[in-house]
Amino acid sequence: MTNSERMIEGISEGNRRALGRLITLIESTRIDHREAAMDAINQLHKPKKNTVRIGISGVPGVGKSSFIEAFGLHVIEQGHRVAVLAVDPSSPKTGGSILGDKTRMEQLARNPDAFIRPTPSAGSLGGVARRTRETIIAVEAASFDVVLVETVGVGQSEYAVADLVDMFVLLVAPGGGDDLQGIKKGIVEMADLVVVTKCDGDLIPAANRAFQDYRSALHMLNPGSSGWIPKILKTSAHSAEGLDEVWSAITEFHKMMGETGALDAKRADQATSWMWDEVTSTLLKRIKTASVQVRDLEAAVPNGDITPSEAAQRILSDFER
Amino acid sequence: MTNSERMIEGISEGNRRALGRLITLIESTRIDHREAAMDAINQLHKPKKNTVRIGISGVPGVGKSSFIEAFGLHVIEQGHRVAVLAVDPSSPKTGGSILGDKTRMEQLARNPDAFIRPTPSAGSLGGVARRTRETIIAVEAASFDVVLVETVGVGQSEYAVADLVDMFVLLVAPGGGDDLQGIKKGIVEMADLVVVTKCDGDLIPAANRAFQDYRSALHMLNPGSSGWIPKILKTSAHSAEGLDEVWSAITEFHKMMGETGALDAKRADQATSWMWDEVTSTLLKRIKTASVQVRDLEAAVPNGDITPSEAAQRILSDFER
Numbered sequence: 219m220t221n222s223e224r225m226i227e228g229i230s231e232g233n234r235r236a237l238g239r240l241i242t243l244i245e246s247t248r249i250d251h252r253e254a255a256m257d258a259i260n261q262l263h264k265p266k267k268n269t270v271r272i273g274i275s276g277v278p279g280v281g282k283s284s285f286i287e288a289f290g291l292h293v294i295e296q297g298h299r300v301a302v303l304a305v306d307p308s309s310p311k312t313g314g315s316i317l318g319d320k321t322r323m324e325q326l327a328r329n330p331d332a333f334i335r336p337t338p339s340a341g342s343l344g345g346v347a348r349r350t351r352e353t354i355i356a357v358e359a360a361s362f363d364v365v366l367v368e369t370v371g372v373g374q375s376e377y378a379v380a381d382l383v384d385m386f387v388l389l390v391a392p393g394g395g396d397d398l399q400g401i402k403k404g405i406v407e408m409a410d411l412v413v414v415t416k417c418d419g420d421l422i423p424a425a426n427r428a429f430q431d432y433r434s435a436l437h438m439l440n441p442g443s444s445g446w447i448p449k450i451l452k453t454s455a456h457s458a459e460g461l462d463e464v465w466s467a468i469t470e471f472h473k474m475m476g477e478t479g480a481l482d483a484k485r486a487d488q489a490t491s492w493m494w495d496e497v498t499s500t501l502l503k504r505i506k507t508a509s510v511q512v513r514d515l516e517a518a519v520p521n522g523d524i525t526p527s528e529a530a531q532r533i534l535s536d537f538e539r
Numbered sequence: 540m541t542n543s544e545r546m547i548e549g550i551s552e553g554n555r556r557a558l559g560r561l562i563t564l565i566e567s568t569r570i571d572h573r574e575a576a577m578d579a580i581n582q583l584h585k586p587k588k589n590t591v592r593i594g595i596s597g598v599p600g601v602g603k604s605s606f607i608e609a610f611g612l613h614v615i616e617q618g619h620r621v622a623v624l625a626v627d628p629s630s631p632k633t634g635g636s637i638l639g640d641k642t643r644m645e646q647l648a649r650n651p652d653a654f655i656r657p658t659p660s661a662g663s664l665g666g667v668a669r670r671t672r673e674t675i676i677a678v679e680a681a682s683f684d685v686v687l688v689e690t691v692g693v694g695q696s697e698y699a700v701a702d703l704v705d706m707f708v709l710l711v712a713p714g715g716g717d718d719l720q721g722i723k724k725g726i727v728e729m730a731d732l733v734v735v736t737k738c739d740g741d742l743i744p745a746a747n748r749a750f751q752d753y754r755s756a757l758h759m760l761n762p763g764s765s766g767w768i769p770k771i772l773k774t775s776a777h778s779a780e781g782l783d784e785v786w787s788a789i790t791e792f793h794k795m796m797g798e799t800g801a802l803d804a805k806r807a808d809q810a811t812s813w814m815w816d817e818v819t820s821t822l823l824k825r826i827k828t829a830s831v832q833v834r835d836l837e838a839a840v841p842n843g844d845i846t847p848s849e850a851a852q853r854i855l856s857d858f859e860r
Contacts, residue, residue, distance in 0.1 A: 435759035525580055
């Protein structure tokens with residue numbers, strides 16, 4: 219049996235070391251590693267598993283790690299295996315990410331039914347998104363049936379994460395108005411579930427106010443076409459209060475989306491758009507390398523020296539040569 | 540002087556017939572027309588004009604035509620020239636669009652300082668968006684300094700329109716909750732200005748309630764990074780009430796964005812992304828024609844028979860052959 223076959227077999231048996239090896243290959247930029255990773259992913263890829271993929275976003279300080287640890291442990295108690303992944307393309311610049319940080323989720327990290335992986339330091343958001351979805355396939359193949367994908371809300375990472383998961387959860391803190399400074403425009407309306415964290419002790423009155431305010435706001439926003447009405451809940455990682463309600467909301471969502479066929483449709487659409495995203499990003503990479511004019515045009519177009527259409531034509535002509 | 544030179548000169552002088560001829564060329568699918576249009580646009584294209592581009596969205600029935608007519612006339616009274624364009628990619632299917640419909644804006648249509656153009660029946664959203672932005676250049680060259688771009692909210696057209704304009708305005712009717720069925724998820728949070736229409740007669744109490752509700756909702760949503768706090772206003776096309784406040788909000792926005800450099804930055808970013816959008820969409824069109832496997836892969840990927848990455852690789856190999 220080759221190393222690769224051993225790795226794939228190990229993953230299918232839920233072996234964490236084999237899983238870690240595959241993810242390392244997925245994250246690597248070496249071509250031989252990339253090919254080995256793709257080969258393994260192609261073999262492990264099994265659609266229509268009864269898995270739940272949840273995106274978790276919120277500004278730094280809202281209590282993501284505390285929530286994920288407490289919630290993860292709760293979900294494990296319900297009989298599941300939980301993987302925690304992270305999308306944070308800025309981390310290479312900061313030299314380390316606070317997302318997926320095992321030191322902040324020590325108890326969960328030690329649990330054999332949990333698997334925590336810090337963000338891949340892969341650079342571009344597109345690269346991180348691709349690696350994350352391949353890692354989702356890998357952890358699901360290793361029988362982690364609940365996958366939490368954390369995002370810190372930098373740049374466009376929430377949109378990338380929303381495109382990777384079944385359900386998008388936004389954590390907000392009791393501060394109310396203050397915290398809005400951090401939450402990116404458009405994210406509240408994207409959430410399927412809003413969770414007010416830190417509802418304990420002195421913060422309970424503020425948490426209740428935030429709860430009411432967000433509930434009124436959500437009431438004014440369109441629930442979208444899936445039939446699911448976004449919910450808002452209160453939790454405390456400290457007291458574990460509300461975690462069961464969060465899990466109930468998620469299973470309710472999953473059940474509803476499953477019954478209407480909306481979940482399959484969503485994952486099918488995501489797969490199709492991932493395919494085209496990869497085709498597009500590969501082509502754009504090649505064009506930027508192949509076209510001598512690109513750098514000049516990227517300066518000329520924003521300046522208004524040349525129309526975007528004219529610039530596009532020139533780039534395409536270069537590419538065809 | 541060639542026909543083309545005559546047309547360009549006519550447009551620069553504000554001649555409506557010359558403008559109409561150019562827009563017909565822009566909307567045409569004939570290659571010779573396309574080339575003539577691009578040539579004219581390249582010559583007429585002058586950045587940094589003191590023009591205002593406003594997107595106007597809202598569900599059918601909210602009163603877009605009434606609002607645009609009343610508002611357009613108000614803006615003309617302030618000494619401007621107003622162009623009304625429309626983005627509605629679904630119109631070819633319905634055989635005619637209600638957007639940009641001169642019969643619903645008769646008084647405005649007759650005004651020499653107004654120019655109304657129904658949606659180009661060009662099919663794809665990308666095609667409609669490109670033609671619309673070229674038409675914006677054309678009308679601005681003909682001295683229409685306020686450009687209103689209408690969208691009915693079908694599919695992704697609001698996102699396309701938001702990418703074409705300086706400011707995004709959402710019209711909502713006094714119905715409150717009922718109307719949310721129509722407004723697409725994400726649009727409320729995208730708006731720089733929300734206008735409650737039909738604030739007259741029997742509807743005043745309902746309009747006031749909608750006003751309060753949306754105001755509270757907007758308060759909970761992040762204003763974004765430009766520094767502009769989204770406003771909400773009430774209007775009545777019937778009594779002309781509130782139209783001056785809408786125009787004041789728009790000029791205030793424009794002034795603020797101008798002073799901070801945010802407007803130039805926004806238009807520069809839009810130009811760059813238009814360039815890459817065109818490169819990408821042209822390449823994708825070629826790929827879909829060149830690759831024999833695409834149709835099969837587009838069925839296999841959503842089914843989960845093959846991973847998106849593997850499918851992407853196959854498509855790219857086809858394309859390289």
